[in-house]
Amino acid sequence: MFRHKGKARTFTHNFRLAAFLSFIAGIVNICGVLALGVLTTNVTGHFAYFAEGVLKKSDTFGVQFLFYLLAFLSGSFISSLLTEYYIHKEKRSPHNAAMLLEILLLLIIGLFGNRFINDGISKPLLACTLLFAMGLQNSLVSKVSSSAVRTTHLTGLFTDLGIELSQLFFYKEANQRQQLLRSIGLHSGIIFFFFAGCVAGGICYLFIGLNTLVVATIILILTLIYDNLTLGYYRVRRRLRTGN
Numbered sequence: 001m002f003r004h005k006g007k008a009r010t011f012t013h014n015f016r017l018a019a020f021l022s023f024i025a026g027i028v029n030i031c032g033v034l035a036l037g038v039l040t041t042n043v044t045g046h047f048a049y050f051a052e053g054v055l056k057k058s059d060t061f062g063v064q065f066l067f068y069l070l071a072f073l074s075g076s077f078i079s080s081l082l083t084e085y086y087i088h089k090e091k092r093s094p095h096n097a098a099m100l101l102e103i104l105l106l107l108i109i110g111l112f113g114n115r116f117i118n119d120g121i122s123k124p125l126l127a128c129t130l131l132f133a134m135g136l137q138n139s140l141v142s143k144v145s146s147s148a149v150r151t152t153h154l155t156g157l158f159t160d161l162g163i164e165l166s167q168l169f170f171y172k173e174a175n176q177r178q179q180l181l182r183s184i185g186l187h188s189g190i191i192f193f194f195f196a197g198c199v200a201g202g203i204c205y206l207f208i209g210l211n212t213l214v215v216a217t218i219i220l221i222l223t224l225i226y227d228n229l230t231l232g233y234y235r236v237r238r239r240l241r242t243g244n
Contacts, residue, residue, distance in 0.1 A: 011182045011185075011186065013145075014145050014149050014186055015185070015186055015189055017141060017144065017145060017149055017151075018141075018149045018151060018186060018189055018190045018193065019189060019193045020193075020219065020220075020223045021137060021141055021149075021151040021223075022151040022189075022190045022191075022193040022194040022197065023193040023194070023196060023197040023200075023219070024137070024151075024197060024216050024219060024220060025041045025134060025137065025151045025194055025197060026193065026194040026195060026196060026197020026198040026199075026200075026201060027197045027198070027200065027201035027204075027212060027213070027215070027216045028040055028041055028106070028130055028133070028134060028197075028201075028213065028216060029041040029194075029197070029198060029201075030197070030198040030199075030201040030202045030205065031130075031201055031205055031210060031212055031213055032127060032130050034202065034205050035113065035117065035123075035126075035205070035209065035210050036123045036124075036126055036127045036130075037123070038068070038123070038124070038127040038130075040127055040130035040131050040134060041131075041134045041153060042072075042134075042153035042155075043068060043069050043072045043073075043131070044153065044155060046065045046068045046069055047065075047069070049065045050062055050065035050066055050068075050069065053065060064124050067124065067128055068124075068127060068128060068131055071127075071128035071129070071131040071132045071135065072131045072132065072134065072135040072138075073135065074132055074135065075131065075132035075133060075134065075135020075136040075137075075138075075139065076135040076136070076138060076139035077135075077139075078098070078101070078132075078135075078136065079098040079101075079135065079136040079137075079139035079140045079143075080139050080143060082094075082097040082098045082101070083095055083097070083098055083140065083143060085097075093227075093228060095140055095144060096224065096228070098136050098139075098140045099140065099220065099224050100224075101133075101136060102133045102136045102137055102140075102220065103217050103220050103221060103224070105129055105130075105132065105133040105136075106130075106133055106213045106216055106217045106220070107213070107214065107217045108129075109126060109129055109130060109210060109213050110210055110211055110212065110213030110214035110215075110216070110217060111211070111214060113126060113209070113210030113211075113213065114209045114210050114211065117210075137151065138150055138151060138153075149186070149190065150190075151190060151194070154190075154191055154194060157187050157190055157191055158191070160183075160187055161184065161187045161188065161191070164180055164183055164184045164187070165184065167180055168180065168184075201215075201216075
């Protein structure tokens with residue numbers, strides 16, 4: 001899912017990537033809303049609240065949402081920085097560092113989030129941590145898929161899906177139509193799995209609270225293990241074929 005780049009990526013690679021990670025984003029989003037009262041997978045709405053704080057000259061309110069914006073931006077920056085660093089070092093799996101950092105952050109909030117809240121730890125601080133983690137994920141997925149997949153917010157996806165559905169009335173050539181249907185399938189898949197993650201995460205939250213994020217980390221860990229095992233398998237097979 002992660003190892004293929006550029007023209008080597010297929011619809012199947014992008015769909016698997018979208019399915020797993022949009023499901024994770026859905027879980028994180030619903031946990032952020034239920035536990036913290038904050039949308040933790042995108043920053044679009046936070047701009048409005050930040051502007052409201054500025055207009056009302058409310059330092060605390062405005063700064064809080066500014067930190068949300070910066071947390072997501074910082075996650076995106078760090079993810080790209082780590083990935084580029086390991087690409088230039090010619091490491092086999094340059095995405096691993098960003099993924100492991102995301103797993104660590106979600107695991108910490110999942111294991112200790114309920115205790116943090118009970119002990120009076122600031123909810124905005126926990127929200128910033130989740131936004132940072134989602135910035136990590138969105139940047140990584142966007143980079144790996146050459147911006148074909150984004151898993152943490154749906155506004156652009158609904159826009160693209162609406163455009164593509166309208167194009168079905170006009171694109172009649174087989175190649176164009178096949179490409180269009182694949183794009184519609186990919187965007188629909190992201191929306192579906194994000195929604196499924198929200199529903200599944202919401203149900204889990206009713207029973208185990210923020211420990212639900214531990215479930216998300218398990219899925220991420222299994223995804224990472226699968227990707228690295230698959231990478232190892234293909235490399236061994238290639239060596240056996242070439243004799244090197």
